[in-house]
Amino acid sequence: MDNVKSLDPLQLDTKEVHKILLSSVAPRPIAFASTVDLKGNVNLSPFSYFNVFSSNPPILIFSPSRRVRDNTTKHTLENAKETKEVVINVVNYSIVEQMSQTSREYDKGVNEFVETGLTEVPSLKVKPPRVLESPISFECTVDNIVSLGESGGAGQLIIAKVIQIHINKDYLDTEGNIDSEKLELVARMGGDWYTKANKESMFKIPKP
Template identity: 35%
Template structure:
């Protein structure tokens, strides 16, 4: 089978990319609006892109009506966000925050998600999340530049909260204890406990 992406409709291109480039980590992003309204939303087009400086990237798509998500609006206004990783214990709560709620409605309240204060930024953290990265905005990049279909948020990591319960030792996380969920295609997800090791050749 061959797919000519130049002739695919955007929805079909998304379906093929999202079902083949898997598993994808999920960024569960908390932000505050300029007037203090709390927002929490998941994004699976997400990755670490640099360790010097430590930087994460989140893709926020533009809706069919041309509007953008509250996450992007809030980051533009405040320059701050917290990116959480999603473990299996929080999968249902994460999914609840994917609901298309009216602008300004808090997913924290909608899904009954408890919070903790952050230390370096204003947006709250999800209580119990195994990993939370407090970040400041580095850059927002429309893509493609001439006719954007999305915006790429580059977030510089200031401080990480890692639950001691997921550590193997002082320097390493135990993947089985971390128990993250990954996004597959459609409604499918996976857990990251099934692992194996390989030593990189010299």
């Protein structure tokens, strides 16, 4: 027991809690979220508070938090509230550097596709464009936004329903299924660490 550091989150700085959570709950998949504001200005940003939570209906949830520093909100959250649409693109190793660059705090209205050289492709059912270079993209409507608090660090859950799926055929196997080895998806860990899923890191466990 002496070897265990035991902590009450209420006694810690938000920054410290944030660090522990991000290093412990890892690796986390990355939602590369494209949104537009009411004027049609495009925004693209990554979020690793992200996962799939339902297959029927198909629901993805991600969370642009209030900034710990100054309690401001992210453009992605504002856009999702305004227009109720988002395209969630998955991130693989070939676009990880550009994904990282889009997380800079650009002014509102700046298009991160243009800043990072990624290619916009018009969506079929929603206004935000998808990322051509991403292997898989999900066009979504925003069903609900759940605020988990009003202070800095509070998550704002964007509950998104998938209404159209785009899969680059280069990432399919001969049977037409998504080939996880080809995908090389990346995920976020603590600090500056990322990981990639490829032949060397992946393994199978047959269902018991």
